Amino acid sequence: ISPQTRHVALFPSAGMGHLIPFLRFGALLLRRTNCRVTLITVNPTVSLAESQHTSQFLSAYPQVTPLQLNLIPVDPATVNSDDPFWLRFEAVRRSAHLLGPLLSSASPPLSALVHDVSLISPVIPIAESLSLHSYVLFPASARMLSFVSYFSTFAAAGFGSANSDPLLRIPGISPIPRSSIPPPLLDPNSLFSRILMEDSPNLSRLNGILINSFEGLETEALEAINGGKVTKGSPPLFAVGPFPPFEFEKAEWSTPLNWLDQQPEGSVVYVSFGSRTALSRDQITEVGEGLVKSGCRFFWVVKDKKVDKEEDGGLNDVVGGELMEKMRGRGLVVKQWVDQSEVLSHRAVGGFVSHCGWNSVGEAALYGVRILAWPQNGDQKINAEVVRASGLGIWVESWGWRSGGGGDDRTVVVKGDEIGERVRELMGGESLRLQAAKIGDVARKASEVGGTRENALERFIGELLE
Numbered sequence: 001i002s003p004q005t006r007h008v009a010l011f012p013s014a015g016m017g018h019l020i021p022f023l024r025f026g027a028l029l030l031r032r033t034n035c036r037v038t039l040i041t042v043n044p045t046v047s048l049a050e051s052q053h054t055s056q057f058l059s060a061y062p063q064v065t066p067l068q069l070n071l072i073p074v075d076p077a078t079v080n081s082d083d084p085f086w087l088r089f090e091a092v093r094r095s096a097h098l099l100g101p102l103l104s105s106a107s108p109p110l111s112a113l114v115h116d117v118s119l120i121s122p123v124i125p126i127a128e129s130l131s132l133h134s135y136v137l138f139p140a141s142a143r144m145l146s147f148v149s150y151f152s153t154f155a156a157a158g159f160g161s162a163n164s165d166p167l168l169r170i171p172g173i174s175p176i177p178r179s180s181i182p183p184p185l186l187d188p189n190s191l192f193s194r195i196l197m198e199d200s201p202n203l204s205r206l207n208g209i210l211i212n213s214f215e216g217l218e219t220e221a222l223e224a225i226n227g228g229k230v231t232k233g234s235p236p237l238f239a240v241g242p243f244p245p246f247e248f249e250k251a252e253w254s255t256p257l258n259w260l261d262q263q264p265e266g267s268v269v270y271v272s273f274g275s276r277t278a279l280s281r282d283q284i285t286e287v288g289e290g291l292v293k294s295g296c297r298f299f300w301v302v303k304d305k306k307v308d309k310e311e312d313g314g315l316n317d318v319v320g321g322e323l324m325e326k327m328r329g330r331g332l333v334v335k336q337w338v339d340q341s342e343v344l345s346h347r348a349v350g351g352f353v354s355h356c357g358w359n360s361v362g363e364a365a366l367y368g369v370r371i372l373a374w375p376q377n378g379d380q381k382i383n384a385e386v387v388r389a390s391g392l393g394i395w396v397e398s399w400g401w402r403s404g405g406g407g408d409d410r411t412v413v414v415k416g417d418e419i420g421e422r423v424r425e426l427m428g429g430e431s432l433r434l435q436a437a438k439i440g441d442v443a444r445k446a447s448e449v450g451g452t453r454e455n456a457l458e459r460f461i462g463e464l465l466e
C-alpha cells in the first residue's frame with residue numbers, strides 16, 4: 001500500500017434510495033488506483049433488494065472490505081413512526097456508537113468516513129475521536145439539501161406555522177411552496193423533524209457534503225449552497241454526479257430486455273414508483289387504464305407492498321385479469337425488480353412516469369429521458385420542482401401526494417383518462433424530448449475527464465491527504 005493511498009469507509013442507511021448512491025460512489029472511487037474502500041453493511045436490512053444489491057456489489061468488487069454492523073433492535077413504541085424504513089433509520093442511528101471499534105480495526109487505517117445524512121450527530125464524535133475526515137453523501141437533490149441546511153432556521157420560526165406565506169423563502173433558492181415540504185417536516189414531533197433538528201446544526205462540523213447532482217440539472221441550488229447564500233458556515237459541497245450504475249455480472253436480475261429490443265426507438269414509456277412506494281389497488285387499476293388509453297407502448301413495474309419481502313400475489317391478483325387482458329399486446333407489465341438503469345438507457349425508452357426519487361431523476365437525467373413527475377412521498381415534490389425547472393419533464397401538481405404521503409388528499413385516486421392524456425403529452429412533446437436530451441449531453445460531459453464530476457472527485461480525494 002503506497003502512503004498516498006486513501007482508504008474510505010462508506011456507511012449507508014436503510015432503503016435502496018440510500019444504499020444505491022453509496023455503492024455507485026464507491027465504484028467511482030475504485031476506478032482510481034489510489035483509493036481503497038470499506039463498506040459498512042447493516043444487519044438486518046429491511047428489504048431483500050438491499051441485501052441482494054450489497055452482495056452483488058461485493059462480488060463485482062472483491063477488493064472492497066465489508067464490515068458488518070449488527071443493529072440493536074428498536075422498540076417501535078419509542079419511535080414516532082410506523083414506516084419500516086424510518087424505524088430502521090432510527091435503529092442504525094441508535095447503533096452508530098458500535099462503529100468506533102469497527103472503524104479502528106480497518107487496515108490500512110482509514111482516511112475518511114462517508115456516511116448517510118441521517119447519521120450526522122451520532123457519527124461525527126466517533127470520526128473526530130479517530131481523526132477521520134467526515135463527509136455526508138446526501139441522497140437527494142441540492143434543492144432538498146438547501147432545505148435541510150435551512151431547517152434550524154425554519155424550526156426556530158415555528159415551522160412556518162405562524163406565517164401565512166404559502167412559500168418558504170430560502171436565500172439564493174427559488175421559493176419552495178409549503179405544499180412541497182415533506183409532510184413530516186411540518187410536524188415538530190415527527191421522527192424526521194427530530195433527526196433534522198439535532199443534525200442540521202451539526203452540518204458545519206462535516207468536512208464536506210457529496211451530492212449526486214451536476215450543473216445543468218441544478219445550477220441554482222448548487223451555486224447558492226456553494227456561494228454560502230443558504231446558511232453561514234456550510235461545509236464545502238462536492239457535486240460528484242451524475243452517478244453511473246456500477247458494473248456487475250447479470251444473473252436473475254436481468255430485465256425483460258428482449259421485449260424492449262423489439263420496440264421502435266424512443267417509443268416506450270417506462271412506469272415505476274421506486275422501491276418503497278406501494279400504490280393502492282384502485283390507483284393501480286387507474287394507472288393500467290391510463291396506459292391503455294394513452295395509446296403508447298409501455299413498460300410498467302407494479303409494486304403492491306412497501307417492503308419487497310411482503311410482496312405475495314401475482315400480477316393477476318394485483319392488477320386484475322380483465323385489465324391484464326386489455327393491456328396484452330400494448331405493453332409489458334412486471335411485478336419484480338428490474339435493472340432500471342438498463343431500462344432507462346435502452347434506445348426504445350423515451351419517457352418515464354416517475355415518483356421522482358432522486359436516484360431515478362439522476363438516472364433519467366443521465367440518459368436524457370423525459371419525466372412525467374408524479375411525486376408520492378418525502379422529498380419527491382421538491383425533486384419534481386427540479387425536474388420541471390430544468391426542463392427534464394412535466395409535473396401535474398394537482399395530482400398531490402399519494403399512498404400515505406401525508407397530505408390531505410391521500411385518498412384521491414387520479415383517473416385513467418387524466419393519466420392517459422398526460423402520458424400522451426409526455427411522449428408527444430418534441431421540445432421536451434430535445435431538452436431532456438440536452439440535459440443528458442450535459443450529464444455525459446460532466447462525467448468525462450476534466451468534467452465537473454471528475455474534477456469534484458479529484459478535489460475530494462486530494463483533501464483526504466490533508
Ligand code: BUP
Pocket residue numbers: 015016017018020272273274275276277301336337338339340341356357358359360361363378
Ligand atoms: Br423499484 C426499482 N429497479 O425495480 P429512488 C428501483 N430500482 O433498479 P426510492 C431499480 O432503485 P427514496 C427497480 O434505479 C433507483 O436507483 C432505481 O431509488 C432502483 O427511489 C433506486 O429513485 C430507487 O431514489 O428511494 O426507492 O423511492 O424514497 O429513498 O428516494
